[in-house]
Amino acid sequence: MLTGDSFSSNCFGIELGKFQVETVQEISGLTLEQDVVETRQVSPTGELVVRKQPGARRTGEITITRGMDKSTAFTDWIKATMVNADLDxxxxxxxxxLKDARKNTVRRIHLTNAWASRWEGPALGAADSKSATEQVTITYEDIRVE
Structure with a gap:
C-alpha cells in the first residue's frame, strides 16, 4: 500500500467471543468519547478563568446490520440477553x-463486555424484493483501538 492510501471501508470482519459473525452488511456507531470537565474560577485580579480538562471515558453502542440467514450462533447470543435475560x-x-485490499488485518477495534440491547427485525412488504435484514444494537463498557 502506498503512503497516503486509505483503507476501504467495505472490507472488515467481526468476531464475537469465539466465533466469526457471517453476513454482516454494516457496522455503525463506532465512537470513542470522553466527558469534558469545565472549571470556572476567578483569578486574584477578578478575571474569569475557564479551564477544560478530560473527564471520564464514555461507554457506547454500535449497530450491526446483517442479513437474516440460517446461522444460529449470533442469534443465540442475542437471545441470551433479550429473551433469557442472562446478561452474565x-x-x-x-x-x-479492518482489512486492506489483500484481506490482511490492519487495525482492530476491541469492545469489552458487549451485549445486545436492542433487536430490530426486517421491514416486511408483499411488494418488496429486497433481502431481509436485522439490526442489533450492541452496548459495550470499553473500547480500545489498536
Whole structure:
C-alpha cells in the first residue's frame, strides 16, 4: 500500500467471543468519547478563568446490520440477553477487524463486555424484493483501538 492510501471501508470482519459473525452488511456507531470537565474560577485580579480538562471515558453502542440467514450462533447470543435475560453469560468481547485490499488485518477495534440491547427485525412488504435484514444494537463498557 502506498503512503497516503486509505483503507476501504467495505472490507472488515467481526468476531464475537469465539466465533466469526457471517453476513454482516454494516457496522455503525463506532465512537470513542470522553466527558469534558469545565472549571470556572476567578483569578486574584477578578478575571474569569475557564479551564477544560478530560473527564471520564464514555461507554457506547454500535449497530450491526446483517442479513437474516440460517446461522444460529449470533442469534443465540442475542437471545441470551433479550429473551433469557442472562446478561452474565451474554457479555462477550467483540473484535472488529479492518482489512486492506489483500484481506490482511490492519487495525482492530476491541469492545469489552458487549451485549445486545436492542433487536430490530426486517421491514416486511408483499411488494418488496429486497433481502431481509436485522439490526442489533450492541452496548459495550470499553473500547480500545489498536
Amino acid at each position: 453469560s451474554a457479555r462477550q468481547n467483540i473484535t472488529i477487524s
